[in-house]
Amino acid sequence: MNPGWRQEVLTFLFLLLLAIIGGLVFRHTFAWLFLSAGVYLTWHVINLYRLDRWLRRGRQFATPSSLGVWGEIFNHFYRLRRRDRERKRRIAYLLREFRNSTSAMPDGVVVLDALWEIIWFNDAASRLLGLRPGQDLGRRIGNLIRHPDFVGYLRHANFEEPLDIPAPAAPGVRIALRVVPYGSDQRLLLARDVTRLYRLEEMRRDFVANASHELRSPLTVVSGYLDAMRADARLEGDWGAPLAEMEHQMQRMSDIIKDLLELSRLETEAREAPFAPVDVPSLLQRIQREALALGYGPRDVAVEIGEPLWILGSDAELYSAFSNLVFNAMRYTPDSGGVRIRWQADGDGALLSVSDTGVGIAPEHIPRLTERFYRVDRSRSRDSGGTGLGLAIVKHVLQRHAAELNVESEPGKGSVFSCRFPLDRVTREARIA
Amino acid sequence: MDKLNLTHHISQKFNEELEDVRNRVLAMGGLVEQQIVDALRALTEGDSELGRAIEQHDFKVNQFEVSIDEECSRILARRQPAASDLRLILAIIKTITDLERIGDEAEKIGRFAARLAEQERPNTNYREIEHLGNHVRTMLHDALDAFARLDAEAAVRVAKEDERVDGEYDALSRQSITFMMEDPRTIRRVLDVMWSARALERIGDHAKNICEYVIYLVRGKDVRHSGFEAMEREVLERN
Numbered sequence: 001m002n003p004g005w006r007q008e009v010l011t012f013l014f015l016l017l018l019a020i021i022g023g024l025v026f027r028h029t030f031a032w033l034f035l036s037a038g039v040y041l042t043w044h045v046i047n048l049y050r051l052d053r054w055l056r057r058g059r060q061f062a063t064p065s066s067l068g069v070w071g072e073i074f075n076h077f078y079r080l081r082r083r084d085r086e087r088k089r090r091i092a093y094l095l096r097e098f099r100n101s102t103s104a105m106p107d108g109v110v111v112l113d114a115l116w117e118i119i120w121f122n123d124a125a126s127r128l129l130g131l132r133p134g135q136d137l138g139r140r141i142g143n144l145i146r147h148p149d150f151v152g153y154l155r156h157a158n159f160e161e162p163l164d165i166p167a168p169a170a171p172g173v174r175i176a177l178r179v180v181p182y183g184s185d186q187r188l189l190l191a192r193d194v195t196r197l198y199r200l201e202e203m204r205r206d207f208v209a210n211a212s213h214e215l216r217s218p219l220t221v222v223s224g225y226l227d228a229m230r231a232d233a234r235l236e237g238d239w240g241a242p243l244a245e246m247e248h249q250m251q252r253m254s255d256i257i258k259d260l261l262e263l264s265r266l267e268t269e270a271r272e273a274p275f276a277p278v279d280v281p282s283l284l285q286r287i288q289r290e291a292l293a294l295g296y297g298p299r300d301v302a303v304e305i306g307e308p309l310w311i312l313g314s315d316a317e318l319y320s321a322f323s324n325l326v327f328n329a330m331r332y333t334p335d336s337g338g339v340r341i342r343w344q345a346d347g348d349g350a351l352l353s354v355s356d357t358g359v360g361i362a363p364e365h366i367p368r369l370t371e372r373f374y375r376v377d378r379s380r381s382r383d384s385g386g387t388g389l390g391l392a393i394v395k396h397v398l399q400r401h402a403a404e405l406n407v408e409s410e411p412g413k414g415s416v417f418s419c420r421f422p423l424d425r426v427t428r429e430a431r432i433a
Numbered sequence: 434m435d436k437l438n439l440t441h442h443i444s445q446k447f448n449e450e451l452e453d454v455r456n457r458v459l460a461m462g463g464l465v466e467q468q469i470v471d472a473l474r475a476l477t478e479g480d481s482e483l484g485r486a487i488e489q490h491d492f493k494v495n496q497f498e499v500s501i502d503e504e505c506s507r508i509l510a511r512r513q514p515a516a517s518d519l520r521l522i523l524a525i526i527k528t529i530t531d532l533e534r535i536g537d538e539a540e541k542i543g544r545f546a547a548r549l550a551e552q553e554r555p556n557t558n559y560r561e562i563e564h565l566g567n568h569v570r571t572m573l574h575d576a577l578d579a580f581a582r583l584d585a586e587a588a589v590r591v592a593k594e595d596e597r598v599d600g601e602y603d604a605l606s607r608q609s610i611t612f613m614m615e616d617p618r619t620i621r622r623v624l625d626v627m628w629s630a631r632a633l634e635r636i637g638d639h640a641k642n643i644c645e646y647v648i649y650l651v652r653g654k655d656v657r658h659s660g661f662e663a664m665e666r667e668v669l670e671r672n
Contacts, residue, residue, distance in 0.1 A: 135582060142456060143581040146463025168574075269482070274489045 004072030011068055015040055044070075051077075061085075108175075108191030116140050116154065116187075128191045130169025141189060144168075150177065164194065174198040209264035212257045219257065223250045252387070259389035262320060263372075266396040273400040275312040277427060280352075281305045283315070284341055287323045291339070297330030298337045306344025310427045313401045321397035324390040325354045325417050331386060333358035337414070350426045353418035360411040369407060370395040394419075401425055447512050451521060454504050458525050458532075461497035462577040465532050468494065468539035469573065469636065473566040475543055476629060477559050481550035487543030494536035498529045517653075524650040528580065531639040535573065538632040538639075545629045552622055561608065562630055565601045569633045572598065573640040580643065585651040585668045588644040593661055598637035605630050 019036040023029025047070040054064055054077075061081065063074040099122075102109050108125030110118060117138050121131050129145055136144060142154050145168055153163045159179040167173040174195045180188040229235055230243050281303075288303045311318060329339045337357035344351055361369070365376045373388040398405050402422050409415035468487055475484035505526050508514065514522055549559075572594050579587040609623045609630075648656050648668060656664045 130578075132582075135584070139581060140452075140456060143459045144578065146459050146466060146577060146581075148460070148464045148467050151460045151463055274486050275492070276489060 002072065004069050007071075008068040012040065106193070108189075110141065110189040110191070112141055112187040112189055114185035116142060119186075125189075125191060128167050128170055128173065128175055128193065130167075153177070153179075162192075164198070167191075167193075205264055205267050208260060209268070212260040212264065216254070216257050216261075219250065219254055223247070223254070226250060256387045256389065259387045259393060263389060263393055263396065266317070266393065266400065269400075272402075273314045273317060273397075275425075276314065278311045278313050278315045278318055280311050280318070280343055280350075281308050283319060283322065284343055284352075287319070287326050288341065290323065291326050291330050294327065294330055298333050298335050298339060300338035301326075301330070301341070302338070303341045304343070306342065307350075308428075309343070309345060309350045311350070311401070311421055312425050312427055314397075317397045317400065321394045321419070322352065322354075324394050325419075328386070328390055329354050329356035329358065329415070329417070332356065333414070345426075346420060348423045350421045351418055352421075353416055355414060355416040357414040360413050360415055361407070361409040362411050363409075366407050366409065370405070444512075447508075447514075450504075450508055450512070451514075451518060454501060454508065454525060455521070457497065457501050457504070458528055459577060459581055461494065461501065461529060461532055462573075462580070464490075464494055464497065465536050465539065466570065466573055466577070468536055469542075469566070469570050472539045472542040472546060473563060473570065475546035476549065476566070477563045479546075479550040479554060481547040484543040484545075484547030484550060488540050491536055491540045494533060498533040501529050502526065517650075520650050520653060524646040527646050528643050531642045535636050535639045538636050541632045542629045545625045545632075549622065549625050555619075555622075559626065561605060562626060562633070565598070565605060565630060565633050568594070568598055568601060569637045569640070572637055573643075576640045576643045576647070579647045580650075583647070583651050585648050588647040588651075589661070589664055589668050592641045592644040592664065595637050595641040596661075598634060602630055602634040 015036040016033075019032040020029070022032040022035075026032070047066055050064045050066070051070075051073070063078040063081075065071060066074055099120075103122045103124075105122060106124055108122065108128045110121040110125045110129070110131070113119055117140055118131065118136055120137070121129075121133075125131055126133055131144060142151055147165045147168065149163060149165050153159075159181075162176040162178040164174060164176050167175045172195070173193060174197075176192045176194045178190045178192070180190065182188060226243065226247050229239070230247060235243065284303050284305070288301055291297070291301050292299070326339065326341060333339060333356040339357075340353075340355045342351075342353045342355070361376055365374075368374050369376075370391045372392045375388060395405060398419055402425060404420045406418045406420065407415065408418075468490060471483055471487050471490075474480065475487065505522050508522055512518075572591055575587065575591045575594075578584070579591060606627060609627050612623050613620045642657075645655075645657050645664075648654065648664065652667060654667050656667055
């Protein structure tokens with residue numbers, strides 16, 4: 001038995017003994033018992049009162065001191081509170097350290113709740129995103145960062161890719177935003193300064209555009225002379241074949257440059273294609289006629305229009321994407337095969353598919369098809385006259401129209417390239433947007 | 434500062450509707466801001482394609498206006514809001530009208546930019562109008578920030594900027610007159626620049642209007658046509 005309780009029992013026995021002795025000596029045993037019980041009870045009540053007062057005040061750290069079991073209880077409380085305070089101090093320290101370290105981070109960090117309301121952010125976030133400490137807590141992030149791309153990013157809730165926008169508060173700065181969900185319905189918004197990367201990217205784009213542009217003029221001169229030489233009857237004999245080959249290669253070079261320029265134009269322009277109505281059925285028929293006039297590939301080219309849907313987009317870009325798909329199909333399909341172009345409504349949106357019965361593509365190549373100058377079979381495709389940039393152009397055009405490219409293929413049997421357009425890009429007739 | 438208890442409503446649904454419509458207004462504001470940025474870029478970089486693209490994006494702004502308007506009338510009819518909720522709805526209805534007009538002005542600038550891009554460019558390369566443009570753009574940005582934060586003091590500050598925008602516009606028009614007198618062949622081009630500057634100045638006015646709605650929304654007091662002193666008094670007194 002611990003000392004507190006021993007003391008308590010002794011006190012109790014002492015009071016009891018006192019009452020019995022008092023009763024034996026002075027009679028009225030019950031009165032004596034009652035009296036001592038009263039004393040004992042009062043003492044407890046007083047201590048209860050002190051405990052209650054202490055708990056109520058809360059701020060007072062030292063507990064009242066007392067004897068017996070109450071002393072023991074007060075001691076326990078004291079120890080509990082001390083341990084509590086220790087723990088609180090440690091947690092506060094950790095939290096402070098954590099916040100200090102995230103504050104020191106060069107990247108902006110914003111903690112958001114399930115409703116996109118701001119819970120906390122660091123210094124870099126207030127610098128890059130223009131958030132104000134104190135004032136902006138509890139506001140929705142979309143109300144303060146209102147760039148249309150960001151609003152769309154939040155709405156589509158597809159956070160696999162970071163989003164590049166100009167920093168709302170810092171002029172001339174580009175930031176990459178990324179949303180990372182964590183815990184139960186909380187999100188971290190990370191903002192990173194990517195100005196340098198963006199500039200490098202810009203330089204690369206400018207370089208490709210300028211280089212292709214500069215290459216074009218000498219090429220024009222050379223091909224002009226070649227034309228003249230081909231027309232010259234004196235060179236027909238020995239030089240006929242080499243000149244034809246030179247002209248062929250010249251054509252290839254100028255095709256590559258044309259595609260490079262097209263690609264760099266697609267890259268430099270705004271992320272979204274314009275919303276002009278495009279008559280897809282007649283566009284496809286035009287491509288079909290051109291495909292038959294190519295001079296290679298199968299004669300069996302069919303266009304199937306499921307529904308006469310139009311697309312809101314750019315006529316020239318869609319033409320270049322679709323014709324690239326169709327001419328590719330022509331290139332890789334033997335003369336005995338066939339190419340089908342289908343245009344139909346599909347769930348929510350529209351689907352264009354180009355299927356062929358050509359050589360097909362092995363599955364390991366499919367993910368890399370849209371890379372520039374990626375070749376499945378180096379020797380083969382060069383003969384067939386592709387530039388190696390066609391599918392990269394297709395990818396870019398589709399991206400700008402919020403569409404997806406899907407490739408299914410089986411070696412030896414043929415391939416299906418399909419493009420799915422979302423509902424807000426599809427329209428039923430020539431509605432003027 | 435929040436007398437507007439947007440988050441304490443008996444009806445959770447009503448609350449969500451109000452918050453949602455406010456979000457849409459700010460999203461529309463973001464779109465309009467971007468339109469101005471694009472218009473300015475088209476003007477200063479001589480990008481005629483970008484200038485024309487703005488025209489095509491204007492329909493999105495218009496769609497926003499129509500759908501927010503519908504939503505507001507629905508809330509008015511169904512919920513019959515009172516006090517600050519009513520003020521919020523009224524302020525929103527007015528704000529979107531101004532935003533839509535700003536969108537139209539941006540479209541106008543885009544059109545002028547496309548036309549100017551096809552002509553010979555002066556050696557200043559329209560830098561002077563870029564300055565005015567950036568000023569106006571910041572004004573709109575800050576006005577929308579004040580709306581998002583329900584910050585009446587910031588709204589007064591932004592509204593005051595309008596005087597400086599007007600001053601800049603005056604300076605620009607005087608400069609343009611000088612250009613036209615010096616060389617009458619430039620008149621056509623300078624006039625286009627003038628119209629763009631005029632559109633920017635109008636955008637500044639609309640941004641100021643939005644600030645007035647913010648003050649009305651937060652303080653419950655109409656400060657239109659009352660001058661800055663009255664506006665300032667109204668806002669600062671209550672603090």
